[in-house]
Amino acid sequence: MDSNLKREIIIDNVENPFHKGLENKDDFIKANTHNESCIDNIDLYVKIENEKIVDAYFEGEACAITTSATSIMLKNIIGKTKEEARDIMREYYKMIEEEEFNNLKLGELNAYQDISKQPSRKKCATLPFQTLEKTLIISDMEIKDKN
Amino acid sequence: MQREDFPMLNKDIIYFDNGATTFKPKEVINGVLDYYTNYTSNAHRGDYDLSQKVDYLYESTREVVQKFINAESSKEIIFTSGTTMSLNMIVSSFMRYYLAKGDEVLITKSEHASNVLPWLELEREKGIVVKYIPLDKDYKVTLENIQKVVTSKTKVISLAYVTNVIGDIRPIKEISKFAHSKDILMVVDGAQSVPHLKTDVIGDDIDFLAFSGHKMLGPTGVGVLYAKEKYLKVMKPLLYGGGMNSRFESDKKVEYKDLPLRLEAGTQNIAGVLGLREAILYLEKIGIDKIHKHEVELKKYLLKKLETIDNIEIYNKQSETGIVVFNIKNIFSEDTSRYLNHYKICVRAGNHCTKMLKDELGVKNTCRISFYLYNTKEEIDKLIAILKDNKRIYEVIL
Numbered sequence: 001m002d003s004n005l006k007r008e009i010i011i012d013n014v015e016n017p018f019h020k021g022l023e024n025k026d027d028f029i030k031a032n033t034h035n036e037s038c039i040d041n042i043d044l045y046v047k048i049e050n051e052k053i054v055d056a057y058f059e060g061e062a063c064a065i066t067t068s069a070t071s072i073m074l075k076n077i078i079g080k081t082k083e084e085a086r087d088i089m090r091e092y093y094k095m096i097e098e099e100e101f102n103n104l105k106l107g108e109l110n111a112y113q114d115i116s117k118q119p120s121r122k123k124c125a126t127l128p129f130q131t132l133e134k135t136l137i138i139s140d141m142e143i144k145d146k147n
Numbered sequence: 148m149q150r151e152d153f154p155m156l157n158k159d160i161i162y163f164d165n166g167a168t169t170f171k172p173k174e175v176i177n178g179v180l181d182y183y184t185n186y187t188s189n190a191h192r193g194d195y196d197l198s199q200k201v202d203y204l205y206e207s208t209r210e211v212v213q214k215f216i217n218a219e220s221s222k223e224i225i226f227t228s229g230t231t232m233s234l235n236m237i238v239s240s241f242m243r244y245y246l247a248k249g250d251e252v253l254i255t256k257s258e259h260a261s262n263v264l265p266w267l268e269l270e271r272e273k274g275i276v277v278k279y280i281p282l283d284k285d286y287k288v289t290l291e292n293i294q295k296v297v298t299s300k301t302k303v304i305s306l307a308y309v310t311n312v313i314g315d316i317r318p319i320k321e322i323s324k325f326a327h328s329k330d331i332l333m334v335v336d337g338a339q340s341v342p343h344l345k346t347d348v349i350g351d352d353i354d355f356l357a358f359s360g361h362k363m364l365g366p367t368g369v370g371v372l373y374a375k376e377k378y379l380k381v382m383k384p385l386l387y388g389g390g391m392n393s394r395f396e397s398d399k400k401v402e403y404k405d406l407p408l409r410l411e412a413g414t415q416n417i418a419g420v421l422g423l424r425e426a427i428l429y430l431e432k433i434g435i436d437k438i439h440k441h442e443v444e445l446k447k448y449l450l451k452k453l454e455t456i457d458n459i460e461i462y463n464k465q466s467e468t469g470i471v472v473f474n475i476k477n478i479f480s481e482d483t484s485r486y487l488n489h490y491k492i493c494v495r496a497g498n499h500c501t502k503m504l505k506d507e508l509g510v511k512n513t514c515r516i517s518f519y520l521y522n523t524k525e526e527i528d529k530l531i532a533i534l535k536d537n538k539r540i541y542e543v544i545l
């Protein structure tokens with residue numbers, strides 16, 4: 001991906017974020033992450049049925065990197081099983097940490113390939129997935145409780 | 148004004164974050180250096196020349212501070228690590244014993260965390276009640292609004308003289324006159340006022356005042372607690388140990404020293420105090436009134452220029468200090484500060500430790516510009532040129 005295309009993808013998701021704002025929050029699992037180093041504040045809402053993420057939204061204020069990464073993450077995980085979402089997460093973290101990764105699994109998330117060059121922004125880029133993981137853990141525990 | 152005195156100004160950066168901390172003039176840096184290079188020793192201890200010199204400088208700095216804020220006596224000046232420690236001492240070492248369950252303390256939603264959290268802790272611990280004075284449409288505190296919330300249980304009003312986001316100057320003299328007519332104590336957070344406005348604790352009849360050295364050209368880690376002597380006399384030490392006792396015996400009889408040493412246990416930040424001395428002398432040489440006038444002029448100039456950019460929102464046009472808070476419409480404040488940082492312009496983004504202000508402002512995060520004596524119109528012109536070009540923001544930061 002060339003850097004202009006990366007930037008275009010990010011800007012497009014800042015200006016037209018996907019699934020931002022949710023009216024009826026029934027049946028959604030909510031998690032929030034405060035990024036210690038800055039002031040991003042995102043609420044993530046995830047609806048899980050039979051181990052599958054059937055819908056997800058976000059709300060809140062955050063910097064361009066966090067907002068766009070959340071938007072793109074949601075596009076990528078809706079309709080996936082929890083395991084598939086975690087698989088995407090693992091590849092994404094590998095990319096952020098400059099390890100070998102499978103770019104075919106990441107779609108538009110490849111736009112953050114160069115973020116490791118700006119260490120202070122890594123946190124912003126991983127914030128959405130950290131928050132997603134929180135919702136998945138809540139879901140895991142709910143299932144355990146039922147069994 | 149005296150830009151050549153500040154080594155940090157040689158670094159080709161534009162520093163607009165003086166509300167957070169300020170640059171130091173050579174005089175202050177040399178004052179600290181001189182102590183470490185030429186006469187290091189402890190105060191109040193030795194019987195040799197070095198220590199006597201330090202002792203003299205340390206103790207006479209109390210007088211420098213006393214004159215600077217127009218206190219009655221140098222015994223009323225206690226050195227601390229800064230505003231936060233001073234406010235915590237007021238709450239933990241005095242108010243904890245002075246206030247009873249149900250007593251009310253008035254603050255506002257635009258106070259800094261350091262003038263909120265100690266009170267909230269005491270509320271939890273002792274069942275005092277912390278109440279918010281409503282702010283007017285310009286986020287100001289008026290005597291009228293205070294009168295609305297004062298009850299027979301109100302015992303303390305605790306306010307910043309100048310707030311660190313809006314930068315409004317509170318009518319402290321008028322408020323303390325009213326407060327004292329009702330036997331209410333007046334606590335003032337002077338972190339943003341003492342560096343920029345003439346302080347007069349007698350004229351304003353302030354009972355307690357807290358401020359920091361580092362926001363007024365001084366070193367970090369040193370600040371001041373001022374209180375009227377009658378209150379300091381009954382204040383419990385926060386720390387016990389060396390330097391504050393006059394005797395103790397194996398039979399456990401203990402005697403403590405008089406003010407001010409009773410409230411300064413342990414070896415103090417001597418280098419910091421000596422640096423603070425130089426800072427105050429420097430400010431006095433230039434003149435606080437002149438500094439304030441300069442900052443207000445810069446603010447007017449900046450506002451006029453900002454109005455020529457159509458997608459800038461300003462939240463505190465009316466306040467009469469050198470603070471401007473703004474956002475570029477639809478841009479997150481931190482993205483704006485990153486954009487400016489790219490051009491070596493330092494501004495602060497975020498909630499500025501006043502997390503409750505969002506209820507009043509309607510926005511959580513803003514960019515803050517805060518001036519000091521060394522800022523110039525040329526620096527503002529550079530800022531404006533870059534802000535005008537803000538459609539390029541993502542191109543620059545992404």
Ligand SMILES: Cc1ncc(COP(=O)(O)O)c(C=O)c1O
Nearest residue numbers: 229230231259261307311338359
């Ligand atoms: C109004 C106000 N109060 C208190 C403080 C805390 O000062 P310090 O961090 O020096 O203790 C600040 C500093 O940001 C402030 O602006």
